[in-house]
Amino acid sequence: MEEGFTDEEEPLEVIVGRMLRERGRTIACAESCTGGLLTSRLTDVAGSSAYVMGSVVSYTNEVKASLVGVREETLRAFGAVSEETAREMAVGVRRAIPADIGVGVTGIAGPGGATAKKPVGLVCIAVAAENATCVERHVFSGVRTEVKRQSAEAALRMVRDMLLRE
Numbered sequence: 384m385e386e387g388f389t390d391e392e393e394p395l396e397v398i399v400g401r402m403l404r405e406r407g408r409t410i411a412c413a414e415s416c417t418g419g420l421l422t423s424r425l426t427d428v429a430g431s432s433a434y435v436m437g438s439v440v441s442y443t444n445e446v447k448a449s450l451v452g453v454r455e456e457t458l459r460a461f462g463a464v465s466e467e468t469a470r471e472m473a474v475g476v477r478r479a480i481p482a483d484i485g486v487g488v489t490g491i492a493g494p495g496g497a498t499a500k501k502p503v504g505l506v507c508i509a510v511a512a513e514n515a516t517c518v519e520r521h522v523f524s525g526v527r528t529e530v531k532r533q534s535a536e537a538a539l540r541m542v543r544d545m546l547l548r549e
Contacts, residue, residue, distance in 0.1 A: 395539040396424040402546040403434040408483040410542065412438040413451045413476035415463065416490035416506060421535040436482040441472065451475040451487075464489050466507045466518045473509035473516060484545065485511045486538050490521075492530040506534045510541045515548075517541060 403410060412422045422438035425431055439450050444463055447453040452475030453468055461467040472487025490506030497503045504523040509516060519541060523533040 394424075395536065395543065396428055399539050399543050399546070400425065400428040400431055400434065402543065403484075404430070406546060406549065408546070409434050409436045409481075410484045410486065411436045411476045411480035411482035412486045412488070412538075413441050413447075413472040414438060414486075414488050415440070415442055415447070415472075416492045417488045417531050417534050417538075418442070420531050421486065421488060421538050424535055424539065437480040439476060439479070447472065447489075451479060462501070464491055464501055464505055464507060466509070466520055469507035469509040470511070470516055470518050473511035473518075477511050483512060484542060486542060487511075488534055488538055490530070490534060492527045492534075494527065504530050506530065506537070508534065508538050508541060510538070510545050512545060515545065517545060 414421055419440050425435050441447045441451045444458050448455055451472050453471040457467050457471055469487040469489050473485040477485025487509040491497055491501060491503050493503035506521045509518040521537055523530045
């Protein structure tokens, strides 16, 4: 089965969109390494304006701090690519662009930017709702575009799973 599709052969963004619409929920995204790919996939679905409130491509630390609300202390202590930063991105974008669910994605898509502790493919994703926030750390493989694709897919899966738990 191709990644992003279920047994019914529906793309994950269609499933997530239907779940958001059925539950009357809205979503906002703060994307760094995905560069807007997650929001693009969400808005590929007709009728997505009913639940996609907006997004911020927070590629720099300055934008993460000023527009999304990531604390300077968090960026200094843990770095831009960290579970802590992803969590603050998700919570912050939910507040900055009022939405029921906020998603934060930050990582190293490569080929450069890696360190011994933070390899190419390291991506941290957080999904925040009113009463719960979940964060995942992944190390994806492949070239830059593959890391971005896998990151958006993982974020969509996390949103789906959070909606299933409601």
